[in-house]
Amino acid sequence: MNTHEFFELWVYLAATPLAGLTLTLVAYCVGWRVYTRCAMHPLANPVLISVVLIVTVLAATRTPYDTYFAGAQFVHFLLGPAVVGLAVPLAREWRNVRRLWKPIAGALTVGMLVAVVSVLGVAKLLGASTVTLLSIAPKSVTAPIAMGIAQKMGGLPALAAVFAVATGIFGASVGKYVFNACRVGDMRARGFALGLGAHGIGTARAFQVDPEAGAFASLAFALHGLLAAILFPLAYLALTRL
Amino acid sequence: MSPLLAGFTWLLLFQCAGEALVRAAGLPIPGPVLGMALLLVVLLVRRPAPESMTYAADGLAKHLSLLFVPAGTGVMLHVARIEAEWVPIAAAIAVSTVLALAASALTFQWIVRRQEREEAQS
Numbered sequence: 217m218n219t220h221e222f223f224e225l226w227v228y229l230a231a232t233p234l235a236g237l238t239l240t241l242v243a244y245c246v247g248w249r250v251y252t253r254c255a256m257h258p259l260a261n262p263v264l265i266s267v268v269l270i271v272t273v274l275a276a277t278r279t280p281y282d283t284y285f286a287g288a289q290f291v292h293f294l295l296g297p298a299v300v301g302l303a304v305p306l307a308r309e310w311r312n313v314r315r316l317w318k319p320i321a322g323a324l325t326v327g328m329l330v331a332v333v334s335v336l337g338v339a340k341l342l343g344a345s346t347v348t349l350l351s352i353a354p355k356s357v358t359a360p361i362a363m364g365i366a367q368k369m370g371g372l373p374a375l376a377a378v379f380a381v382a383t384g385i386f387g388a389s390v391g392k393y394v395f396n397a398c399r400v401g402d403m404r405a406r407g408f409a410l411g412l413g414a415h416g417i418g419t420a421r422a423f424q425v426d427p428e429a430g431a432f433a434s435l436a437f438a439l440h441g442l443l444a445a446i447l448f449p450l451a452y453l454a455l456t457r458l
Numbered sequence: 459m460s461p462l463l464a465g466f467t468w469l470l471l472f473q474c475a476g477e478a479l480v481r482a483a484g485l486p487i488p489g490p491v492l493g494m495a496l497l498l499v500v501l502l503v504r505r506p507a508p509e510s511m512t513y514a515a516d517g518l519a520k521h522l523s524l525l526f527v528p529a530g531t532g533v534m535l536h537v538a539r540i541e542a543e544w545v546p547i548a549a550a551i552a553v554s555t556v557l558a559l560a561a562s563a564l565t566f567q568w569i570v571r572r573q574e575r576e577e578a579q580s
Contacts, residue, residue, distance in 0.1 A: 240524075240527055240528060241524075244524045244527055262523055262524075263523045263524075263526055263527060263530055266524075266527045266530075267527060267530040267531050267533065270527070270531045271531060271533065271534050274531075274534065275534070281531070281532065281534050281535050284528075284531065285528060285531075285532075288527070288528035289528065291524065291525060291527065291528055292525065292528040292529060294518060294525050295490075295525045295526075295529075296473050296489075296490045296493075297466065297469035297470055297473055297490075297514075297518060298515075298518040298519065298522060298525055299488075299490035299491060299493070299494055300469045300472045300473045300476070300490050300493040300494045300497055300515075301469050301494075301511075301514065301515030301516075301518050301519060302494050302515070302519070303472075303494045303495075303497035303498040303501055303515075304497075304501070304507050304511060304512055304515035304516070305515070305516075305519065306494075306498055307498055307501035307502055307505065307506075307507060308506075308507070308512075310502060316570060316573070318569050318570075318573055319566045319567075319569035319570040319573065320566075322565050322566070322569045323562040323563075323565040323566035323569070324562070326561050326562060326565040327558050327561055327562030327565070330554075330557050330558050330561040330562070331554055331555075331557075331558035334550075334553060334554040334557045334558070335550045335551070335553075335554035336550075338546070338549050338550040338553050338554060339546045339547065339549075339550035340546075341546075342545055342546035342549055342550070343543075343546055344543050344546035344547065344550070345539075345543065347539075348539065348543055348546070348547065352547065352550060352551070355550075355551060355554070355555075356554075356555070356558055359526055359529045360488065360490065360529075361488050361490075361491060363529075364487070364488035368486055372536075374529075374532045374535055374536065375532075375536050375539065377529035377530075377532055378529070378530065378532050378533045378536060378540075379547070379551065380529075381526050381529055381530035381533075382530075382533075382551055383551050383554075383555050384526065385530075386551060386552060386555050387555045387558075387559060390555070390556060390559070391559055394556055394559045394560050394563070395559070395560075395563055397560075398560050398563060398564055400563040400564060400566075400567050402566070402570065402571075404566065404570065405563045405564075405566035405567040405570065406563055408562060408563070408566050409558075409559045409560075409562040409563035409566065410559070412558065412559075412562045413555055413558040413559040413562060414555065414559070416522045416523065416525070416526060417522075417523050417526060419519075420519075420522045420523040421523075423519070423520070434519065436562070438494065441491060441494075442487075442491055442494065442495060445486075445487040445488055445491045446486070446487055449486035449487075450486070
């Protein structure tokens with residue numbers, strides 16, 4: 217095959233959704249391999265590794281994001297049914313939810329408030345633009361919900377998704393150290409905090425560490441998403457009408 | 459029918475119901491969230507969840523982090539903005555995430571300890 221033929225083949229492949237989809241899965245398999253080889257060390261986050269790999273390949277081949285997303289959307293689309301499916305662990309843990317409704321409600325209220333007030337406070341203090349503020353406000357909420365929230369408030373949905381994913385990666389990576397420093401040994405508390413502060417990526421991490429932590433993480437993740445989806449647009453409406 | 463297929467179909471049906479209700483009623487919440495709430499209500503009335511649905515939902519949950527990769531790759535669309543505002547963005551995400559993790563974990567542990575102490579006494 218000469219260079220010209222190779223180039224034509226590349227143009228053909230890059231134009232079909234196949235390339236973006238394959239690249240996503242291959243990068244994730246590599247990221248997962250590295251993560252398990254590092255004994256699931258929290259700093260070797262598989263999402264981070266996959267994103268770095270994909271961005272490097274796209275930049276090297278000068279492939280625009282839209283072309284990549286034509287294929288990757290099939291993976292992205294599954295976030296919808298995955299969010300719906302969170303009802304299953306929630307229903308399974310319902311007995312715990314009822315018995316532990318006090319710590320759940322308390323941690324949910326405190327965590328949600330701390331997350332949104334501190335992110336807006338620090339970003340505003342350091343001079344972030346309004347569009348960035350509106351997109352970063354729902355950063356602890358899972359990406360698909362954060363995108364919807366940002367859109368309703370006038371932020372950029374794609375930017376909100378990036379901030380949410382960055383938060384998830386960061387939270388899943390540092391959670392262990394934060395909990396140890398705060399002397400929180402209770403797996404239910406650690407899992408709940410990971411799901412609340414680092415949404416789906418934190419929940420995935422919690423499931424890998426301990427099943428009970430995972431159950432409480434998915435609980436926090438689902439409740440936070442549900443509440444944030446309702447409260448953020450209402451709070452924004454109330455604040456802008458004042 | 460394979461349990462994966464049946465379970466996945468159920469999840470999509472609830473997502474459709476959520477999307478339809480959101481559109482019809484003009485609600486400010488994303489469709490999948492309402493779909494999850496609807497499914498939760500159904501599952502609490504009719505327990506336990508059918509095996510096929512558990513299979514599909516757990517399968518998706520197990521690979522949850524994969525599903526965030528396309529959205530995370532979107533970082534390349536916003537390089538200019540992130541470059542210009544990287545200090546407030548990085549500081550806000552780092553500080554706020556550590557604070558949110560610590561605050562929710564400490565609150566949860568504090569209340570659960572008090573509650574379990576009271577339960578042990580009574």
